[in-house]
Amino acid sequence: MDAIAQGTGAAEAAPARRIAEFAAGLDYDAIPEPVRARARIQILDGLGVGLAANAYPFAGRAVAGLVALAGTEGGDCTVIGRAERLPVRDAALANGILVHGLDFDDTHLASIVHATAACLPCALSLGEALDAHGRDLLVAYAAGMEVAIRIGAAAKGGFHHAGFHATGIVSHFSSAVVAGKLLGLTAERIAAAQGIVSSTAGGLQVFLEDGAWTKRFHPGWGAVAGITAARLAQHGFVGPARPYEGRFGLFETHLQAHAGEAEVARLTEGLGTRWLLAESAIKPYPVCxxxxxxxxxxxxxxxxxxxxxxxxxxxxxxxxxxxxxxxxxxxxxxxxxxxxxxxxxxxxxxxxxxxxxxxxxxxxxxxxxxxxxxxxxxxxxxxxxxxxxxxxxxxxxxxxxxxxxxxxxxxxxxxxxxxxERALDEAAASAKFLAAAGMAFDAARAERARQAILAIDRAPVRETARALAAR
CATH class of the missing domain: 3.30.1330.120 (2-methylcitrate dehydratase PrpD)
Structure with missing residues (x-):
């Protein structure tokens, strides 16, 4: 019997288990085409911003540090807009820093989270490492987006009030779901992965005091944690069944004085029928x-x-x-x-x-x-x-x-x-992408990358990744 399923029946009804069942059972055709279309646009936006980030000093310094961590063995996963290749977790961290580094990536307004940054770095790097198809990436990304957005919605802005960067917190849980889905884990194991990352989720807003670079680091670190948790869960590592609710759960510990304002029910409300990812707003300005x-x-x-x-x-x-x-x-x-x-x-x-x-x-x-x-x-x-x-x-x-x-x-x-009603459509998002990608690629390469991303679910992930790497 799977370890996570042992114990009381209460674990069966826990939000982590319900989220896990949603993710494990989700397939491409269950996602409405308008939602898939919006997902492609948001992925396009995130990757364009990631390409542009390479024009700034933080990008090279972050990648240099990760190359040093990887050592002489290196890796085989793409870093957006760069020639370096890294092991899967280091690549996910690098890509998270790039996607979120300019604070120009999408935001779900009601949840106050940068949902694509909380999901895409894990989906791209692990998808490439597993030689997954783009359809699988899109499904995993969509599942993670719903989790990230719902955690932010349940917190009702409380993470920020308590001094935490909400994206830095939700990215651990959403990445655990993304990684679990890409690895083909059972619902029991995806639930375990969420429990495991309850011990890693964090991200202080102290960067606001002096403009430090740590906010850029948060969603990529969530991707590292999510991949780690999913692999541990895959091999039977046991995580707590109730990572969100209760005396020692996420909302009580991280919302502090605002814990009573949280609505835990929003974690699973409409899950699988109302697609919140399509409500995310693409930024026209590179500011908060x-x-x-x-x-x-x-x-x-x-x-x-x-x-x-x-x-x-x-x-x-x-x-x-x-x-x-x-x-x-x-x-x-x-x-x-x-x-x-x-x-x-x-x-x-x-x-x-x-x-x-x-x-x-x-x-x-x-x-x-x-x-x-x-x-x-x-x-x-x-x-x-x-x-x-x-x-x-x-x-x-x-x-x-x-x-x-x-x-x-x-x-x-x-x-x-x-x-x-003022959301950026594909044409407007493409214009933003080409302007951003033009900071890393020439116009022809930027256009080829745009076309590859918008067809991401019609090709292996490695083909899309090749369109994003420097040559």
């Missing part, structure tokens, strides 16, 4: 999603401001619960010292949008961080809770500009671009 509505408003106001020097003051309205992350402490947010700190600075993002009428990767270049006009406007910007927010369904935001002549200009955006 919490400020996207306000960024939309600021860009709209840009054309109405005849002379940027005439801006006397700026009032930014963002969801109240997000203020500690993107607006506090105010003095530090007004002068971000790194590109990563700038991504989490509402004053910097909004000042830039007002002055330049855009916010792309170039707006995070060193010269942009030192732009005296932007920094001067940051100093005249204050952030407040948005009384008309649709958060957490959408990351609404508004901007009010006071001009030197006393006039006030206002814009408010309820549904941020990239979300809901």
């Amino acid at each position: 999603h919490f400020v996207h509505g306000a960024a939309d408003a600021a860009i709209a106001l840009h054309a109405e401001i005849p002379d940027p020097a005439a801006i006397a003051a700026v009032r930014v309205l963002i969801p109240g619960p997000t203020l500690p992350i993107v607006a506090e402490p105010a003095a530090e947010k007004a002068r971000p010292g790194t590109d990563y700190a700038a991504k989490f600075s509402a004053p910097f993002v909004i000042a830039t949008c007002l002055l330049r009428g855009r916010f792309g990767l170039q707006e995070l270049a060193p010269e942009a961080l030192r732009d005296p006009r932007i920094l001067a406007l940051c100093a005249r910007t204050r952030c407040e809770a948005d009384p008309d927010t649709a958060f957490p369904a959408y990351f609404s935001g508004g901007v009010e500009v006071e001009l030197a002549d006393g006039r006030r200009l206002r814009r408010h955006v309820r549904v941020n671009s990239g979300a809901g």
Whole structure:
């Protein structure tokens, strides 16, 4: 008898077991084609952002460290946009760092998790190592996405409030499910893998203090844990049957004072019938999603401001619960010292949008961080809770500009671009991909990669991986 099935019948009804049964029984045809189509678009987006990340110093330094860990034996798994090849877990970590490294990857708004970053690194690297077919990758990715999103939804923003990076936590569980599915594990073993990663899940938000690189590391580390847990479970290692609920489960231990707000039932609510992955929002701006509505408003106001020097003051309205992350402490947010700190600075993002009428990767270049006009406007910007927010369904935001002549200009955006009815379609996601991939590949290679990714479920994973590797 399988070890995880021993004991009380309560384990049978535990959310981990119900998730495991969903994942173990899921097949390609059970996923509606519109959901599969959305999954391809989100995979395209994640891989494009991963390619672009190679233009930044953190990518080379992270891969150098992982190459050193691999030693002389090396490995045979692809690192997105690079010539290096690594063992499967090191490749998954590297790819996680790349996909999430620019904070330009998708977000499920209500769950506040970067779901693709929490699933794709594991699916790509383990799928390549196993010589799996792309159909199997897509199924495993879809199963993991549903898990990552539901854990975030059940926590109701509590991970962030308690000082944890939600994606860093959920990626352990979603990757355990992804890996278990790719390995063809039984429901009992996939349940065990979730139990095992309950002892590895973490990720502190302390990076917010100084723009450190650790947030980039979190989802890839979850992939490492998920692959490890699935392999251990495959060989009979026993994990706790109730990793999510109860006195010592995930929500009680990680949500702390917010544990009572969690809704554990959301872990399995609609599982297999309502596909939440299709609700994820692809980012149009490479900054924290919490400020996207306000960024939309600021860009709209840009054309109405005849002379940027005439801006006397700026009032930014963002969801109240997000203020500690993107607006506090105010003095530090007004002068971000790194590109990563700038991504989490509402004053910097909004000042830039007002002055330049855009916010792309170039707006995070060193010269942009030192732009005296932007920094001067940051100093005249204050952030407040948005009384008309649709958060957490959408990351609404508004901007009010006071001009030197006393006039006030206002814009408010309820549904941020990239979300809901404003979601990026395949054409828009392809344009974003080609721009991002162009930072690593020439135009012809970027287009070939785009075509390979959008056909990911019609070819072996190794073929897609080859289209992503540097030559």
